[in-house]
Amino acid sequence: MRSYRRHRLLVPVLLCALTVLAALPTTADGQPASGTVGDSDLSAEVVRLYEEAAVATQQYEAGRKEAEEQRAKAQRAEALLDAQRRHIAGLNEDLGRIARAQYRNSGGLPVAAQMILADSPDELMRGQHAFSQTNLAVSNAISKSRRAEARLAEDEVRAAAQWQVLEQRNTRLATLKESIERKLERARSQLQGQAEASVAAGACRGAVRLDQPETGFANAWVAPVETYELSASYGSGGSRWASRHTGQDFAVPIGTPVRAVGAGRVVRVSCGGAFGIEIVLKHAGGYYTQYAHLASVAVDQGEHVSPGQWIGQSGSTGNSTGPHLHFETRVTPEMGSAVDPVSWLEERGVPL
CATH class of the missing domain: 2.70.70.10 (Glucose Permease (Domain IIA))
Structure with missing residues (x-):
């Protein structure tokens, strides 16, 4: 406030009436627009839109947070899938090394020739069994990793799809939120225009009854506004x-x-x-x-x-x-x- 000194009314009542008319929405021919709300309806409309905007904002923020979490989940699945693929590639390299080592140790000879050249049958069998067991273990590990890769790929696709759905929903929520806020801004402007007309006239319009929320305050005293x-x-x-x-x-x-x-x-x-x-x-x-x-x-x-x-x-x-x-x-x-x-x-x- 600039000053608390009372000022004498400078605007005649007739000018106040013209101010009220000017504040009303008009059509192209200058007539008052249809659907113009009265004092009580306008105040109630502002309160309703105020609450709707708050709810829309909460829903949008909750949806945005959920989408971020889902996107992070998709990114984690993608990272795990990449790691699994690298693991499989490593196992394949191990299997190749085993095959190459087996070829080098046996000289590429058929089993019958290896048996003839071996110092003893037991030595040959032990060598063949060791290579076979190693080969089988690596093959099993690759098969197991392939199954894990398939599961991770499914998780990645599912998480990405859910994230896309959430993003689309959030886009709709953002559009709804902006629409409510635009309506609220127009209603606030009209309410302020009516208030200024009353101040110019020096006469209040009377009590505008609003639907009171359930309070149930534990304290006998509260702040004059809820958020500020x-x-x-x-x-x-x-x-x-x-x-x-x-x-x-x-x-x-x-x-x-x-x-x-x-x-x-x-x-x-x-x-x-x-x-x-x-x-x-x-x-x-x-x-x-x-x-x-x-x-x-x-x-x-x-x-x-x-x-x-x-x-x-x-x-x-x-x-x-x-x-x-x-x-x-x-x-x-x-x-x-x-x-x-x-x-x-x-x-x-x-x-x-």
């Missing part, structure tokens, strides 16, 4: 703020569900000014939490909320340089009474 990157911190300085930053920023995409950090009551829902669309909750012990720069709200003023309940969706309304949630903890509902939100949450068992 911390950006501007409490007390940091810069040209964007009049003095010092009074909250903790969570860098999240537009439409990210924003959660109540604890049980409390909604004491403010407002649109316009530096904070854009904002919600303020009152908690036990006299503390307050603020959620600013929202794209939509899912609660009404005076409503009681539970830990982890979705109270709105993040955006980039008001004095904001990009999509994020500005989160504050205060000792009063008004600005100027902020305390360090990171330390405050850590004291309640929520490290950020």
